[in-house]
Amino acid sequence: MNTTHAVDLIGVTKHYAHGVTALDDVTIGFGAGTFTAVMGPSGSGKSTLLQCAAGLDRPSAGRVVVDGRDLAALGDRKLTLLRRDRIGFVFQSFNLLPSLTAEQNVGLPLRLAGRRPDRELVRQSLAAVGLAERAGHRPAEMSGGQQQRVSIARALVTRPAVLFADEPTGALDANTSRDVLRLLRTLVDRQAQTIVMVTHDAVAASYADRVVFLADGRVFGELHEPTAELVATRMLQLEASC
Numbered sequence: 001m002n003t004t005h006a007v008d009l010i011g012v013t014k015h016y017a018h019g020v021t022a023l024d025d026v027t028i029g030f031g032a033g034t035f036t037a038v039m040g041p042s043g044s045g046k047s048t049l050l051q052c053a054a055g056l057d058r059p060s061a062g063r064v065v066v067d068g069r070d071l072a073a074l075g076d077r078k079l080t081l082l083r084r085d086r087i088g089f090v091f092q093s094f095n096l097l098p099s100l101t102a103e104q105n106v107g108l109p110l111r112l113a114g115r116r117p118d119r120e121l122v123r124q125s126l127a128a129v130g131l132a133e134r135a136g137h138r139p140a141e142m143s144g145g146q147q148q149r150v151s152i153a154r155a156l157v158t159r160p161a162v163l164f165a166d167e168p169t170g171a172l173d174a175n176t177s178r179d180v181l182r183l184l185r186t187l188v189d190r191q192a193q194t195i196v197m198v199t200h201d202a203v204a205a206s207y208a209d210r211v212v213f214l215a216d217g218r219v220f221g222e223l224h225e226p227t228a229e230l231v232a233t234r235m236l237q238l239e240a241s242c
């Protein structure tokens with residue numbers, strides 16, 4: 001475990017029913033203030049890694065440490081609180097509540113925590129994703145990219161130690177994806193946000209500082225300062241060897 005890591009997985013194994021081993025003794029750390037992409041063939045364990053790292057699923061063996069806290073040592077209630085306050089998650093689907101405005105959607109995690117949403121904090125979160133002018137708009141009045149940016153603002157409103165993103169650009173066209181990826185990059189560069197993103201897209205991965213490759217539930221190397229070409233080549237090699 002490294003104290004400059006926002007997240008550490010130590011010997012994490014995850015078995016599912018019917019003899020499936022989704023993660024097989026994975027040890028990996030995610031440095032604070034860095035942007036990591038996780039790639040690998042379909043079924044290699046990427047989403048499982050994210051779910052275990054975010055405390056949404058418990059590993060069968062091994063340890064997960066987030067923001068200095070060992071998740072295994074936390075009971076369900078404390079784990080829920082840690083997830084709510086220190087961990088952000090965005091998915092391919094934006095999961096916004098259609099009847100609420102952008103501002104109300106972003107304030108939701110604070111409301112769920114029993115706090116009155118601090119308007120200034122909510123506005124800062126919307127401004128950080130470039131949507132200060134859209135605070136009063138409902139999801140149906142926004143593009144897919146804007147909706148994803150609202151969901152990122154919502155994930156960041158509690159100032160989490162780490163933002164996990166599972167295919168955040170999977171439902172977006174190439175131009176809109178680029179805007180969202182640039183936003184993620186900016187959050188790392190300007191606010192030292194830690195981001196861990198699962199993606200199938202070599203271009204998306206090239207926005208990260210580092211790409212970690214998974215195959216059959218194991219780590220199969222990594223790339224630093226990746227280019228889309230290098231990532232695509234490594235993925236082809238990985239798929240050919242599987």
Ligand SMILES: Nc1ncnc2c1ncn2[C@@H]1O[C@H](COP(=O)(O)OP(=O)(O)OP(=O)(O)O)[C@@H](O)[C@H]1O
Binds near residue numbers: 040
């Ligand atoms: N809830 C579950 N129950 C049983 N098996 C599961 C469950 N979730 C995932 N698996 C299996 O675990 C393995 C890893 O799945 P996971 O979704 O983590 O892979 P992935 O790399 O994210 O795949 P994809 O790129 O297709 O989304 C797969 O064999 C999958 O079928």
